[in-house]
Amino acid sequence: MATLLGSESPWTGGKRRHCNGNIVTKFTSSQITGQGFSRGTQLPETLLQERDKRAKWHGIPSLLQKLYDSSHPNSDLSQAHSLLKVLSSQLSMEAMSFVTEDRKTAQESTFPNTYTFDLFGGVDVSLTYLFPDAVLLVMNDDLVKDCLSVLYNCCICTEGVTKSLAARDDFVLFLFTLMTNKKTFLQTATLIEDILGVKKEMIQLEGIPNLSGLVQSFDQQQLANFCRILSVTISEPDVGNDDKHTLLAKNAQQKRNASPSRAEVNQVTLLNIPGFIERLCKLATRKVSEATGASNFLQELEDWYTWLDNALVLDALMQMATEEAEQSSTESSDESSLATSPLRHRLPQSMKIVHEIMYKVEVLYVLCVLLMGRQRNQVHKMLAEFRLIPGLNNLFDKLIWRKYTASNHVVHGQNENCDCSPEISFKIQFLRLLQSFSDHHENKYLLLNSQELNELSAISMKANIPEVEALVNTDRSLVCDGKKGLLTRLLTVMKREPPDSSFRFWQARAVESFLRGATSYADQMFLLKRGLLEHILFCIIDSGCTSRDVLQSYFDLLGELMKFNIDAFKRFNKYVNTEEKFQTFLTQINSSLVDSNMLVRCIVLSLDRFESQTEDVKVVEVLSECCLLSYMARVENRLSFLFRLVNIINVQTLTQENVSCLNTSLVILMLARRRAKLPFYLNALREKEHAEKYPGCLLNNFHNLLRFWQRHYLNKDKDSTCLENSSCIPFSYWKETVSVLLGSDRTSLCAIASYIDEPFMDLDRDLLED
Numbered sequence: 001m002a003t004l005l006g007s008e009s010p011w012t013g014g015k016r017r018h019c020n021g022n023i024v025t026k027f028t029s030s031q032i033t034g035q036g037f038s039r040g041t042q043l044p045e046t047l048l049q050e051r052d053k054r055a056k057w058h059g060i061p062s063l064l065q066k067l068y069d070s071s072h073p074n075s076d077l078s079q080a081h082s083l084l085k086v087l088s089s090q091l092s093m094e095a096m097s098f099v100t101e102d103r104k105t106a107q108e109s110t111f112p113n114t115y116t117f118d119l120f121g122g123v124d125v126s127l128t129y130l131f132p133d134a135v136l137l138v139m140n141d142d143l144v145k146d147c148l149s150v151l152y153n154c155c156i157c158t159e160g161v162t163k164s165l166a167a168r169d170d171f172v173l174f175l176f177t178l179m180t181n182k183k184t185f186l187q188t189a190t191l192i193e194d195i196l197g198v199k200k201e202m203i204q205l206e207g208i209p210n211l212s213g214l215v216q217s218f219d220q221q222q223l224a225n226f227c228r229i230l231s232v233t234i235s236e237p238d239v240g241n242d243d244k245h246t247l248l249a250k251n252a253q254q255k256r257n258a259s260p261s262r263a264e265v266n267q268v269t270l271l272n273i274p275g276f277i278e279r280l281c282k283l284a285t286r287k288v289s290e291a292t293g294a295s296n297f298l299q300e301l302e303d304w305y306t307w308l309d310n311a312l313v314l315d316a317l318m319q320m321a322t323e324e325a326e327q328s329s330t331e332s333s334d335e336s337s338l339a340t341s342p343l344r345h346r347l348p349q350s351m352k353i354v355h356e357i358m359y360k361v362e363v364l365y366v367l368c369v370l371l372m373g374r375q376r377n378q379v380h381k382m383l384a385e386f387r388l389i390p391g392l393n394n395l396f397d398k399l400i401w402r403k404y405t406a407s408n409h410v411v412h413g414q415n416e417n418c419d420c421s422p423e424i425s426f427k428i429q430f431l432r433l434l435q436s437f438s439d440h441h442e443n444k445y446l447l448l449n450s451q452e453l454n455e456l457s458a459i460s461m462k463a464n465i466p467e468v469e470a471l472v473n474t475d476r477s478l479v480c481d482g483k484k485g486l487l488t489r490l491l492t493v494m495k496r497e498p499p500d501s502s503f504r505f506w507q508a509r510a511v512e513s514f515l516r517g518a519t520s521y522a523d524q525m526f527l528l529k530r531g532l533l534e535h536i537l538f539c540i541i542d543s544g545c546t547s548r549d550v551l552q553s554y555f556d557l558l559g560e561l562m563k564f565n566i567d568a569f570k571r572f573n574k575y576v577n578t579e580e581k582f583q584t585f586l587t588q589i590n591s592s593l594v595d596s597n598m599l600v601r602c603i604v605l606s607l608d609r610f611e612s613q614t615e616d617v618k619v620v621e622v623l624s625e626c627c628l629l630s631y632m633a634r635v636e637n638r639l640s641f642l643f644r645l646v647n648i649i650n651v652q653t654l655t656q657e658n659v660s661c662l663n664t665s666l667v668i669l670m671l672a673r674r675r676a677k678l679p680f681y682l683n684a685l686r687e688k689e690h691a692e693k694y695p696g697c698l699l700n701n702f703h704n705l706l707r708f709w710q711r712h713y714l715n716k717d718k719d720s721t722c723l724e725n726s727s728c729i730p731f732s733y734w735k736e737t738v739s740v741l742l743g744s745d746r747t748s749l750c751a752i753a754s755y756i757d758e759p760f761m762d763l764d765r766d767l768l769e770d
Contacts, residue, residue, distance in 0.1 A: 058113060061120045063087055068121075071128040077143060080129070084146040088153070091117060095153035111157040117150075118158055123165075126150050131174050141183040148178075148187035155194045166199040176208045179226075180217060189225045196232040202262040205233055205269040212273045224283055224359035227366045233266045234369050247654045247712060260374070267373045277370075277382040283363045285391025288356045288399060357399070357422045364429040371436040380443050384478050389437070389446045392430070393480040396489045400430050431506035434490070438513040440722065442470030447514065448485035450476055452526070459522040468520050487514060488530070495535050499543035500550065508536075508553035515560035518725045524565045533561055533568055537575045541584050551588060552595035559602035564609055564728070566622050573626045582627050593644055594658045600641055601664040603632045605727060608671045639684050642668050643698070646685070650701055651708045659712075662705050667727060670737045678740075679749040686755040696760025703752045706738050 063083055070080035094111040117123075129147045155162040165171060172195060178188040196203060205211055218226060260268075270276055367388070370379045383389070392400065438444040445453060453474065460467045480486055494507040511532070515523055527533075536558050539545050562568040576582050589596040607629055613619045623629055631637055645665040649658050672681045682699075689698050713720055714735070724731040743751035753761070 057116050057120075058090060060087065060090065060113060060116045060122070064117070064120050064122050064125055068125045068128070071125065077140070081140075081143045081146065084126075084129075084143065084150060087117065087122070088146050088150050091150060091153040091157075095156040114154055114157040118154060118161055123151065123154055123161055127171070130178075131171050141181060144178065144181075144184045145187050148184065148191050152187065152191045152194060155191065159198065162194055162198045166195045169203075172196075172199070172203060173208060176211075176214065179222075180214060182219075182222070185222055186225070189222075189229060193229050193232070196229060202237065202266070203233055204262060205266045211269070215273050215276060220279070220283055220286075221359070223279055224362055227280070227359075227362035230270065231362065231365050231369070234263050234270065234366065234373075236261060236263050245655055246652065247656065247659060248651060248708070251712060264374055267370055267375060271370070271375055271378060277367075277379065278386045280363050280367055281383065281386035281388045281391065284360055284367065284388060285395060286356075287395065288353055353399075354422050357426045361422065361425045361429050364426075364433050368429065368433045368436050371433070376441075380437075380441055383437070384443050384446060384475070387478060389486060390478070390480050392433075393482065393484075393486040393489065396486065400427065401489070401493045427503060428506055431490075431503070431510045434486070434510040435506070435513045438510065438516075440513075440517045440725075442473065444514050445471055445474040446479050447487040449480040449482060452485050452488065453479065456522045456526055459525045463521060463525075465521060468518075468522065471522075487511070491527070491530050491532060495531070499539065499545040500547050502547070502550070504539070504545075504550045505547070505553045508550070508557045512553070512557040512560050515557070516726070517722075519560075519563050519728065521565060524561055524563075524568060527561060528565075528568060528571060533558070533571050534575050536561070537572070537585075540588050541576070541581055548592060548595060552592075555589070555596040555599040559599040562606065563602045564606050566610065566616075566619050569606065569610075569626050569629060570622050572628055573622070576627060582631075585628075586631075593641070593648060594661060597645060597661050597664045601660075601667050601727075603628060604638065604641075604664075604668055604671065607632050608674075609728075638668055639681065639688075642681065643685070643688050646698055646702045646705070649705065651704050654705075654708065662709060663723060665702075666706075666709070666734065666737065667729070669741070670729060670733060673737055673740070673750070682750070682752065682755050696756050696762060699752050699756050700760070700762045703742065703756075706742050706752075709738055710735075710742070 063086060067080060067083045067087070070076060070083065090113045094114050126147050129143065151161075151165070155165065172192070175188055175192050175195075179185050179192075181188075208214065215223070215226065367379075367383070370376075371383070373379070434447070438447065445456075448456070453471065453476065456471055457467055484492075490507060490510060494504070494511070497504050497507065511527070515527070536554050539554055540551065540558075545551060562572065576585055589599065593600070610619050610623055610629065611633075614623075623633075642665055645661045645668075649661050654662070669678060669681055672678050685698050685702070689695050713723070720731045720734075723729075723734060740748075740750045741752050744753060745751055746754050748754055756762075
């Protein structure tokens, strides 16, 4: 691009040269070659004026030349400010059209003023007023704001400007120092966010001068805005290539990068700032005083969000309203001042609710990322101490999940970066936080209130089983208040969602995370008593839901809800009371085993346990009556699942999403091995290969998958713990079974190699290296 941030050459004016050909072409060429003019405004002013009208430059080169002449320390800054205002006005219209329309890739023809400004060195000139600080020492806040706004408008419309600024680490760090001034904070924050979004290397927060003091100086509004910047610095970059998401590639990358990533280092830096997490919890849970009724809120939101889905535009309008209110009234500039602002005909009263929602989206995102990081236990302890969950529970009905009937429910993907309304983004981020908070952590019981905790205890007592240790250790002063806990409230709204609503995906994930880990009969019964199983079956069988993402989340949730629970299977059989319903259910399972294999695993594991409890009359009754258990009890059906599970994956295509297929196939074989039937299953795989006329195909593939399994899981404590907890099979037995299957002794009836004929043996190839 045209910006030459490293160049500080003077504007010489000089004598007019004879130019053969297009001026812009020659100037662009000189920037590429480094020969000739270094700035467009080095051209004589008479020539610029002569060419201006024909080239439709709108006087921008002449304005830039005057602005440069005013950039010296002893110049009249009021004149410079006037020039900046004119330029800012010309650029802001193009920037506004970009953020309020389709955000298509900026083209020179689409934004001629911005292109001309950049071409003639406008960015370099603007920087002389900011950085280095020769002029900064004597300039006022308004001048800083206009300089920042000009740069930001250029970044919006011209990606090359953003990348050039991002390449200057010294300038980026300097911008953070400007955030100490409340009057220029908003403009600085918006520019930093844009720059960090394209920066090749993630910035290191510890390099920001006095970061701790800076963050502690922020008021709550500034801290919420700062979270938008932080989200870029603590999230691992998305590589954007499916191949890179394979477990094979991820493992190779982990070997190359053994040390903590910059994102992980930045997370630690934030956690070391005194009071940081506590303030985020207060931001996430503070209440919003509503100035308008709920009846017209949705209509206003629908009218506004299409234009204001960029929070920066909304912040700018809110600042305008606040400043105008301050000038016209002596009242305090709190949220209620918006109601008396002269801008009330442009800003609906409910705008402050949208504003607060946008803040909370950013705050919840940062908390969610920290919850999934290496310091998870430290973050969990602080979130519990600062009562994040009870605070969110108190906001649930009034803000998070307001009671309304939407005429046109917005359906969107589960990408947290989707382009949707603030209200939808807020709900998704809230659900993602609940999922991260509950997943495999004893603090999950904070999602309940005291009465619900007592209910869990009563369920355990009635079943004559000991209470879960995590439940006993839960600090009841930190649980939810009110008549319902957060989990129960979530179940209530979950049942009201339209069949294909993408909220269902996140709701199911959040509830499933509460059940994940070591299976708890009391937790399952707590949810069964609230009709969760019937609701899930309705969605899978009767609702007409076609979303694969939603169906997968419901299969996974159903698996956790039913695992080892004889009452759940009895309820299943009561709901699926016709052959037609059962066949519909099987069709949904068989339509995508990648989506449904966790449920298949649950059924296989549960059947195995129930068959060992034949002294229990209730179990025997359900075993004989339940269509699902009877179906899985037939060996040909288990073999059919095994064939397909092994066939739909290979080492090169394994991802975090489909590796569960490998583990489910292993569960089927481990249970067969317990009953001394492993040779029967391996021989069945061999016969299947020959019947399909692909001898060696299935077994060679499975052998390679198991070799990968050894490398992947034997170095991952967390993954191995998850496998053990979810299956109730000791991890030692997992390892032992894999070793037996991979045995090299071709006389062993439990070794895969024994079932592959010599001509089709392909076990020596190493497919596991990148």
